[in-house]
Amino acid sequence: MVRTTTGRAGILLLASVTVLVVAAPVVTAAGTELRIGTHTDEGPLTPYGYTFGYPGLQLVRLTYDSLFIMDRERRPVPWLVREYEVSEDGKRWTLRLHEGIKFHDGSDLTSADVKFTYTYMTRHAHAVWQRALRGIEAIETPDPFTVEVRLAAPQPLFALRPLAEVPILPAHIWEGVTDPRAFTDATGSGPYRLAEYRPGHFYRFEAHPDYFHPEWKPAVGTIVMPIIPDATTLFTALRAGQVDMATRVVPPELVEELRQAPGVAVQRGPSFVSTLLQINAEREPFDRVEFRRALALAVDVQNLVDTIQLGYATAGGPGFVHPMSAWLLLPGPEAQYDPDRARSLLEGIGFTDRTGDGLREDPAGMPFKQTILVYADRADRVRAAEILAEAFRAIGLRTEVKAMEAGTVDSLVWPEFDVTKGRDYDLAMWGWSAGIQENPLSLRELVHSQGSLNIGAFSDPEVDQVADRLLVATGIADFGPVVSELARLVADRVPFVTLWYPDGIYAYRPEAYDGWVYVKGLGILDKLSLVTRRVEVPEAAPVAEPPPARQRGWAWLLLAAAAGAAVVLFGLRRARPARP
Amino acid sequence: MRGRLGTRAVQYGVLIFLTVALNFFLPRAMPGSPLAYLAGEDVGLMSAEVRREVLARHALDLPLGTQFARYLGNLVRGDLGHSYQRGRPVAEIIAERLPWTLLLTATSLVLSTLIGVALGAWAAWRRGQSSDLSLLLVVMFFRSMPSFWIAVILVAVFAVGLGWFPIYGAYTPWLVATGWERVLNVLRHLALPVLSLTLIGSAETFLVMRYAMLDVLGEDYIATARAKGLSERVVLYKHALRNALLPVATVFMLNLGFTVSGATVIETVFAYPGLGRLMYEAVLSRDYPLLQASFLVVTLAVVLANLLADLLYPLLDPRVRLSDGA
Numbered sequence: 001m002v003r004t005t006t007g008r009a010g011i012l013l014l015a016s017v018t019v020l021v022v023a024a025p026v027v028t029a030a031g032t033e034l035r036i037g038t039h040t041d042e043g044p045l046t047p048y049g050y051t052f053g054y055p056g057l058q059l060v061r062l063t064y065d066s067l068f069i070m071d072r073e074r075r076p077v078p079w080l081v082r083e084y085e086v087s088e089d090g091k092r093w094t095l096r097l098h099e100g101i102k103f104h105d106g107s108d109l110t111s112a113d114v115k116f117t118y119t120y121m122t123r124h125a126h127a128v129w130q131r132a133l134r135g136i137e138a139i140e141t142p143d144p145f146t147v148e149v150r151l152a153a154p155q156p157l158f159a160l161r162p163l164a165e166v167p168i169l170p171a172h173i174w175e176g177v178t179d180p181r182a183f184t185d186a187t188g189s190g191p192y193r194l195a196e197y198r199p200g201h202f203y204r205f206e207a208h209p210d211y212f213h214p215e216w217k218p219a220v221g222t223i224v225m226p227i228i229p230d231a232t233t234l235f236t237a238l239r240a241g242q243v244d245m246a247t248r249v250v251p252p253e254l255v256e257e258l259r260q261a262p263g264v265a266v267q268r269g270p271s272f273v274s275t276l277l278q279i280n281a282e283r284e285p286f287d288r289v290e291f292r293r294a295l296a297l298a299v300d301v302q303n304l305v306d307t308i309q310l311g312y313a314t315a316g317g318p319g320f321v322h323p324m325s326a327w328l329l330l331p332g333p334e335a336q337y338d339p340d341r342a343r344s345l346l347e348g349i350g351f352t353d354r355t356g357d358g359l360r361e362d363p364a365g366m367p368f369k370q371t372i373l374v375y376a377d378r379a380d381r382v383r384a385a386e387i388l389a390e391a392f393r394a395i396g397l398r399t400e401v402k403a404m405e406a407g408t409v410d411s412l413v414w415p416e417f418d419v420t421k422g423r424d425y426d427l428a429m430w431g432w433s434a435g436i437q438e439n440p441l442s443l444r445e446l447v448h449s450q451g452s453l454n455i456g457a458f459s460d461p462e463v464d465q466v467a468d469r470l471l472v473a474t475g476i477a478d479f480g481p482v483v484s485e486l487a488r489l490v491a492d493r494v495p496f497v498t499l500w501y502p503d504g505i506y507a508y509r510p511e512a513y514d515g516w517v518y519v520k521g522l523g524i525l526d527k528l529s530l531v532t533r534r535v536e537v538p539e540a541a542p543v544a545e546p547p548p549a550r551q552r553g554w555a556w557l558l559l560a561a562a563a564g565a566a567v568v569l570f571g572l573r574r575a576r577p578a579r580p
Numbered sequence: 581m582r583g584r585l586g587t588r589a590v591q592y593g594v595l596i597f598l599t600v601a602l603n604f605f606l607p608r609a610m611p612g613s614p615l616a617y618l619a620g621e622d623v624g625l626m627s628a629e630v631r632r633e634v635l636a637r638h639a640l641d642l643p644l645g646t647q648f649a650r651y652l653g654n655l656v657r658g659d660l661g662h663s664y665q666r667g668r669p670v671a672e673i674i675a676e677r678l679p680w681t682l683l684l685t686a687t688s689l690v691l692s693t694l695i696g697v698a699l700g701a702w703a704a705w706r707r708g709q710s711s712d713l714s715l716l717l718v719v720m721f722f723r724s725m726p727s728f729w730i731a732v733i734l735v736a737v738f739a740v741g742l743g744w745f746p747i748y749g750a751y752t753p754w755l756v757a758t759g760w761e762r763v764l765n766v767l768r769h770l771a772l773p774v775l776s777l778t779l780i781g782s783a784e785t786f787l788v789m790r791y792a793m794l795d796v797l798g799e800d801y802i803a804t805a806r807a808k809g810l811s812e813r814v815v816l817y818k819h820a821l822r823n824a825l826l827p828v829a830t831v832f833m834l835n836l837g838f839t840v841s842g843a844t845v846i847e848t849v850f851a852y853p854g855l856g857r858l859m860y861e862a863v864l865s866r867d868y869p870l871l872q873a874s875f876l877v878v879t880l881a882v883v884l885a886n887l888l889a890d891l892l893y894p895l896l897d898p899r900v901r902l903s904d905g906a
Contacts, residue, residue, distance in 0.1 A: 224753045
């Protein structure tokens with residue numbers, strides 16, 4: 001009897017806890033919160049502590065400012081700097097800062113902080129910042145608002161890199177920090193202050209009340225960023241109104257569904273991210289330009305765009321440079337799909353089918369097989385690799401697809417991320433981030449025989465010669481003709497096959513916040529989206545309640561069905577005679 | 581007895597040393613490099629000089645043996661090192677995540693054991709009847725479903741459809757409440773992940789319990805108890821259930837050790853800040869210090885659970901005591 005009472009009490013307690021939990025009101029944001037679901041934990045969000053370029057660097061830019069900023073067309077324009085002059089020889093930049101710039105802790109940002117940052121970042125290893133600051137000879141600060149930078153040689157892209165790139169650190173906080181990677185204080189001067197960071201859980205930003213900019217002010221009071229790694233959960237939360245924007249690019253198969261979802265809007269624009277088929281030009285027969293050309297001619301890039309990206313991408317230009325790139329003066333070369341010419345090219349270099357099985361043997365008569373490596377966790381790329389393998393088989397090349405864990409693929413294609421360490425692959429599905437398209441000097445790193453991003457060990461004296469001309473450019477206008485010529489050469493020599501540039505597609509709930517700006521090549525998660533021209537910190541529209549009852553009907557139905565099934569089962573049991 | 585304890589201690593000591601060594605060398609034997617996380621993105625654009633400096637700062641340029649010796653030295657001093665990816669002390673990161681993981685996995689382990697035992701005993705009692713068979717069917721159904729699928733269905737029905745529960749997180753990030761309101765908020769976030777894990781976990785306990793119970797119910801002493809005229813309830817609870825609990829206790833102890841390793845899939849689907857997801861990300865980013873430390877925590881927990889099982893077993897099963905004495 002005691003046992004039964006305990007059991008009943010237990011069940012009663014469990015039931016009441018359940019009712020309490022279910023009946024408690026769903027906590028919605030109090031009014032000024034904007035909830036941005038982010039797909040990665042980006043670490044402490046200092047310039048040394050963020051993890052990925054996207055979305056990490058975009059979040060760092062919310063808390064820090066740089067001297068210049070990239071506008072929505074991705075052109076550098078002054079930001080912390082009020083006005084500037086460049087000497088005639090292009091070697092001296094005089095920058096005048098706005099007055100009254102405050103860090104989040106209330107202290108002033110002055111020319112001393114700029115000098116400190118540029119010096120500190122030159123001395124403390126970081127792949128992006130340290131490289132951006134190369135070529136600076138001296139920095140002087142004649143007064144708290146003036147910075148004079150002397151360069152060893154003119155740098156036509158100086159406003160882009162480092163001025164628009166390098167975030168300014170507060171000197172009084174970073175002085176004496178010897179291991180910047182282990183330092184977690186993210187005090188900056190940006191429009192938002194990082195108020196709370198719970199690793200693996202969320203970030204919370206508060207508007208910077210004393211933001212310096214005379215025109216642009218923080219657009220919302222609080223930004224909460226829950227970290228939601230799973231794509232399904234993230235977009236479900238968006239649809240259900242539990243987040244207001246998702247940082248993850250919407251996968252092509254979800255675009256239509258999200259467009260139809262009530263209260264959800266989708267913005268789409270060009271992205272400078274690229275997906276390519278990387279070729280190991282060091283290995284036979286990929287060292288022969290005819291073989292590489294045959295590979296390129298066998299690929300129907302438009303078919304890939306339609307099949308893999310469901311049309312939400314720009315077909316890859318064989319010259320690598322994105323057709324919307326500001327650096328491309330003439331229209332870039334167009335991809336050609338011509339399997340017949342591919343076949344005759346292969347015949348021409350001795351790749352013939354001697355056994356009559358539809359697959360070619362190499363010039364020595366030995367069976368030939370090539371392998372495409374691909375990240376196993378990238379379903380789109382695995383599918384693309386399979387389509388490519390089919391296309392290559394169609395021109396008689398035996399091709400195998402090998403999907404492996406990302407780190408393992410990296411270690412074969414780009415061991416220790418150092419091109420001088422060799423490589424062990426034939427072909428690989430690869431991608432470069434948007435930044436590579438943005439800086440013409442990166443193009444040189446990609447295709448020059450000594451380039452640090454030349455992961456295929458591609459080497460062509462003519463390409464080297466043209467690429468080197470990028471180094472001696474003295475004005476912005478010098479880049480266009482060189483980039484255009486380089487794109488033409490790359491299309492002809494095929495160091496890799498550029499497959500597509502995926503569209504940037506982002507979903508958000510406009511009733512929560514509608515200030516999103518699509519920044520060309522980058523997307524909508526950008527400082528420009530979260531500052532507004534209004535002077536006062538406005539209150540964002542109240543956050544939407546959970547979805548309307550109409551949508552819940554099917555869930556009730558399902559529950560009712562389950563309950564019905566339980567009753568039937570129970571009834572069946574009762575209907576049977578008791579155990580003898 | 582003392583000699584036996586001494587042997588045990590040596591056994592566990594060797595076991596722990598071996599796993600520490602494995603935890604150190606296995607991640608390093610994996611292809612791939614932590615450099616991308618040490619130097620930031622655009623790692624390929626680093627100059628050779630910077631590359632050397634970065635490797636040296638993390639002692640990655642030293643011979644593997646030296647690195648291991650250093651690691652052991654630090655371990656003895658209680659220093660678990662700094663995470664490559666997160667730039668923070670590993671101990672701090674794990675301490676943050678561990679309570680959430682335990683809340684999630686221990687709650688569901690306890691719940692699934694209770695439910696599994698109750699249902700398993702009940703099903704065995706009604707062996708062959710429709711209620712037993714339909715319960716078996718339901719349990720096999722949940723047992724054979726992938727955990728993420730169960731989680732996604734629960735989210736669709738209870739979070740999106742009915743709006744009863746939040747979809748992500750361990751609590752509402754902008755919540756300023758304290759006391760009961762906060763507890764309720766945490767419970768609400770915990771509900772669906774725990775329900776997913778419980779549905780899967782109770783299936784295992786159910787099956788073990790049902791078969792153990794069937795075994796016991798066939799024993800002579802049950803017939804004797806019935807013959808004595810004891811009520812069915814007393815026979816079931818006092819005579820059968822207790823004796824059938826031993827295999828369940830074993831399963832429980834096995835699972836107890838692994839509660840600290842979290843539930844990667846469920847943590848990912850519900851964006852729950854637990855250790856499982858953390859370890860998964862540490863593997864992907866080749867974050868050696870974080871990997872070593874989190875594997876060490878799991879190892880220690882499993883060893884502890886084993887030790888606990890060793891100590892508890894004689895209490896649960898007098899036969900173990902008897903054979904020891906013999």
